[in-house]
Amino acid sequence: MITHNRIDMQLVARVATPTTASGTATADWVVDLTERGGRDTANIVLSCPALSAPVTLAVVGGDSRDGEMVAVAGASAVTKANEDCEVRMRVPLDCPRFITLKVTAGGTAPSASVTAQMAVYV
Numbered sequence: 001m002i003t004h005n006r007i008d009m010q011l012v013a014r015v016a017t018p019t020t021a022s023g024t025a026t027a028d029w030v031v032d033l034t035e036r037g038g039r040d041t042a043n044i045v046l047s048c049p050a051l052s053a054p055v056t057l058a059v060v061g062g063d064s065r066d067g068e069m070v071a072v073a074g075a076s077a078v079t080k081a082n083e084d085c086e087v088r089m090r091v092p093l094d095c096p097r098f099i100t101l102k103v104t105a106g107g108t109a110p111s112a113s114v115t116a117q118m119a120v121y122v
Contacts, residue, residue, distance in 0.1 A: 001027060002112050006115060010032075011019050011031050011119060011120040011121075011122070012029070012031070012118070013029045013031055013092075013099075013100045013101045013103050013118045013119075014027060014029070014101075014115050014116070014117045014118075015027035015028075015102075015103055015115070016111070016112070016116075017051060017103050017105070017110060017113050017114055017115075018055075018092065018103060018104070018105045018110075018113070019105075019109055019112065019113050020105065020109050021105060021107055021108060021109040022105060022106070023104070023105045023109070024096060024102060025101075025102070025103050026069070026100060026102045026104075027118070029100065030063070030065050030097055031098070031100065031120055032048065032097065033091065033095065033098070033120070034062050034097070035097060036095070036096055036097045037093055037095060038092065041122060042090075042091045042120055042121060042122045043088050043089065043091070043116075043120070043121045044088070044090075044091055044119070044120055044121075045084070045087070045088045045089075045119045045120075046058060046059070046076075046077050046085070046087045046101070047084075047086040047087075047113065047117050048085045048103075048117070049084055050083055050084050050114075051079060051081065051082075051104070051110040051112070052082065052110050052111040052112070053081055053091070053105065053108040053110045053111065053118070054080055054081050054106050055078075055079050055085070055103050055104060055106065056076060056077070056078050056079075056103070056104045056106070057077045057078075057085070057087075057101065057103055057116055057118070058076040058102045058103075058104065059071075059072040059075035059076065059095075059099050059102075059118060060072060060100055060101075060102045061095060061097070061099035061100070062096050062097070062098055063096050063097055064098065069100060069102070069121050071099075071102075072088050072092055072094075072095055072096065072099060073094065074089070075089060075091075075092055075095070076119065088119070099118070100118070101116060102106065102116035102119070120122055
């Protein structure tokens with residue numbers, strides 16, 4: 001098993017979680033994987049500190065830095081209320097070249113905002 005520990009500041013996207021019910025927030029920073037199809041030796045780690053209500057952390061991506069960002073299949077996680085969340089996954093084979101993090105609140109709004117993060121470890 002390969003352990004992926006190298007991270008570059010250019011491979012991290014951070015976003016403040018929404019504080020409204022069904023609100024969404026997308027990170028301003030786009031991570032460039034340098035190739036479509038992901039990187040065989042890389043992992044995506046989605047993390048979020050505890051919130052009073054669950055949120056969905058989803059990787060969204062596109063084939064251009066400024067293009068439309070759509071959900072990357074199989075690359076999401078739902079947090080639990082009042083629990084820290086960290087989910088590690090392989091970069092999907094059909095992953096677009098540019099990816100970022102989108103956070104969506106559920107029907108109940110969190111009482112505060114925290115910083116959620118998507119990091120790519122290579």
